[in-house]
Amino acid sequence: MFAKLLKYEFKSVGKWYLALYALVLAIAIVVGFWLRSNVIRAETSEISNAEATLLGFVMFAFAAILITIGISTLFLIVNRFRHNIYGRQGYLTMTLPVSAHHLILSKLVSALLWSLLAAIIAILSLLVAFSISGIDEFFGAYTFVTELTDIPSILQYGFAQFVSTVHSILLIYFSISIGQLFKDYRTLMAFIAYFSISSIVGIISSLFYLSELETLYGSSLSILPNPILTFLSILLAFGYYFGTHYIMSKKLNLQ
CATH class of the missing domain: 1.10.132 (Topoisomerase I; Chain A, domain 4)
Incomplete structure (x- = not known):
């Protein structure tokens, strides 16, 4: 099926x-x-x-x-x-x-x-x-790709992009599910849920990057994704998934 x-x-x-x-x-x-x-x-x-x-x-x-x-x-x-x-x-x-x-x-x-x-x-x-x-x-303008010439770096970058895409899609699904819990203005509430969650996650990521920049001050900053933030995205993706599943299974409210 x-x-x-x-x-x-x-x-x-x-x-x-x-x-x-x-x-x-x-x-x-x-x-x-x-x-x-x-x-x-x-x-x-x-x-x-x-x-x-x-x-x-x-x-x-x-x-x-x-x-x-x-x-x-x-x-x-x-x-x-x-x-x-x-x-x-x-x-x-x-x-x-x-x-x-x-x-x-x-x-x-x-x-x-x-x-x-x-x-x-x-x-x-x-x-x-x-x-x-x-x-x-x-x-020639894209000189940053020189860091992605070896297989481990390519796999790391590809995996991080895959996780980021899954995270973004599941966040959309979860936000839509939250919006349908309301009787009126479902689309508006879904937008509010999406931007609220995105803002919180963005602030956390920004604080982490600022901390990392202070640690790496004076040295070159790699373009490769940070494994800690990738792991955080995985945890959040699971949360969005099971949150969506719970709403669909227990709180379904069709128009």
Whole structure:
């Protein structure tokens, strides 16, 4: 049944998002060739102000499209959980012969995969555009990746990013679940719950980083994730998960 739930998650929105990702890659190719033509022309002749303005607008539009990928993925994560569990569709969803664990995990796995795919498409689009353009300085600007050249560092960074993504998704689910406990203004209460929890966690993380900076004063600060904060994110993620499960199982209040 878990596999069927997961299949339904992708089937319901897969075509639209895959079409969006294909469009972004196509635009990246067009932008790359346009940049390349302008770079070649700039070596032999001066580009007019109108062309420079148009090029700037295209680059801005391309950046906006990449941002749209992130926003649309966030909307997908929020909308699928809120409507399928606590909206009108919840009356059908909660009658399925599956546990709350299966429902949460199917939403979480699909959200993780869509987030990963969105990140890959965004990075791939940038690489395609700037590789075609021949602007080598784009890659040279990111000198911080020199710390991620060995396998242990790559695994550590990848694991921390995975934990951070799971933590963020489960926080969204938990906040939505808190919001549905109220009779009115559920969306508003979910926002308040999300930003309240995020602010508290952010303050704790900031205090930890300040303490770490004082300890490392005078030495270089690594970009690699701190294992203590990663462990804290894991603990919080478990708390969000079981908090969501408890509300779905014991405090369900459908619209």
